[in-house]
Amino acid sequence: MTFSPELEAKFAKLLEIYPAGRTRSAIVPMLLYAQDEVGHISPDLIEEVARRCQVKPLQVDEVVGYYSMLHRKPLGKCHVQVCTNISCLILGGDELYAHASKTLGIGHKEVTPDGQFSLEEVECMGACSWAPAVQLNYDFYHHVTPEKLDQLLAELRKAH
């Protein structure tokens, strides 16, 4: 597989920073950074990461199954993550999630037919004091209301 020069540079650094002979440690960062670039974790990507980290593909595969941010299927261009854990829940996080689901017409871990958006009900993302919180890809949004979410999604639709 070929990657951008930036990602190749990241990979090269990851293979250097862990103690000698411990390149297995680079598996999770490599998978996540690669997913950001190529969209999801394909069997080819698993083979590639295994080759670079000098481990068996199965050792990479079992890691993919464990971490909730690693996805085997493509996500939408904008991955909408709504927190419904306790601090968000009691300030309307579940209403916000229901609203997002209705607006986008998709459920948990589904993607819109145009590939623009995907939705996920996520666990605590560390924004409890500014609840309810949403992450659009890696960007945090605090004190989100259904109206504010509509506005954010409309801006993203326009941008594409």
Add this chain to the structure above:
Amino acid sequence: MLYNEPSPLEVKILTKRFGLKNSESLDAYLATDGYKAFRKAMEMTPEQIIEEVKTSALRGRGGAGFPTGLKWSFVPRTSPKPKYVIINADESEPGTCKDRLLMENDPHQLIEGILIGGRAVDSHKGYIYIRGEYRYLIESMDLAIAEAYSRGYLGKNILGTGFDFDLYTHTGAGAYECGEETALLDSIEGKRGIPRMKPPFPAVVGAWASPTLLSNVETFSAIPAIIRDGGAAFAALGPPKNGGTRLVCLSGHINKPGVYELPVGFNLLRMIYEVGGGMRNGKKLKAVVPGGSSCPILKADECDIAMDFDSLAKAKSMLGSGGTVVLDEETCMVKFAQRIMKFYAHESCGWCIPCREGTTWLKKMLDRFHSGGGQKSDIPLIGELSKNMLGRTFCALGDAAAMPTISIVEKFPEDFEAHLNGKPCPYQHSAELAMA
């Protein structure tokens, strides 16, 4: 960036640079006592550093509250193996959002604390394990680390002292369990994050089978102030055996939710009414989760309490990670218990059967109960099933799921009884009705 107004009641030790212009830069750090502690530490022996940390009565800020100085003293400094410093920035305990601010607003304070830790245990390599969701912090920490390298605060022969230290960030990828220290170690080794049998403790056999000093971001961030101003001054801020300040994450039904730095032992009611601006919309206080979702819940009449490790242990709860969630009288405790259990069922790594099966069964029971399908006999059964998880797992996740659940069933039986006989949730709000 700050996300809430500070409170005049705060005692700013770790957050003293928050709000300063470019507080994340090395220059701003150096202009405000930055690296004084490191220079001082280089003139102290490792034993003196550890002794100073012991004097400070600093206790681990990740949740368990283990005395930090004691933890440091367990690392076999003279071992021929390499030693590692690992910083737990996998902040994911529901209710907790403080490590984010420490890394965002004062990354060099954290770096200085790590260097002092490295000096104390003769380690020359550190890794900051940052949860994957905090991508912007991985980027900003990497920038701060690069700045420190370029100016000689990291790398070889730091500030001409002859001390070498390399520091890197490592990203997680979404797993609450990886905040547990031994699961974090498996995760950083590139495996599924599954807890290890203890002993051996990470101090002796940690990352890559080597001695490892592992603590939370807030714990390391407290080190520069302790070394600079002395352990005794830090200890004096809190009650005996509970030194210093804590970043309290106030959330829930209050007027001014936010992260506030308060002395350990600050009264919980004062936190709610004086720091947090009181209850929203004049509602009555119903309950408080004192320190993250794993802690047994406190009823309103138990909230006149000093927020320190020992007072909360006496009240059969925990100080935990500083995530204080305030609930008003309109909160359905069945729904609340259900959401907590949904979280633990999702996050259980599956290694220990009592946790994997227990959380899943309890989630199913609470789902059914909240939707009106509960039976009277379920109420004691929920508590009993939870008790069967206690102490029967490798790590504390099973306990963390059981403890709040047991306390909610015991303290709010009326909320459970109100759901019996097919009755709809008395607190049910519009969204659920719309979805039904």
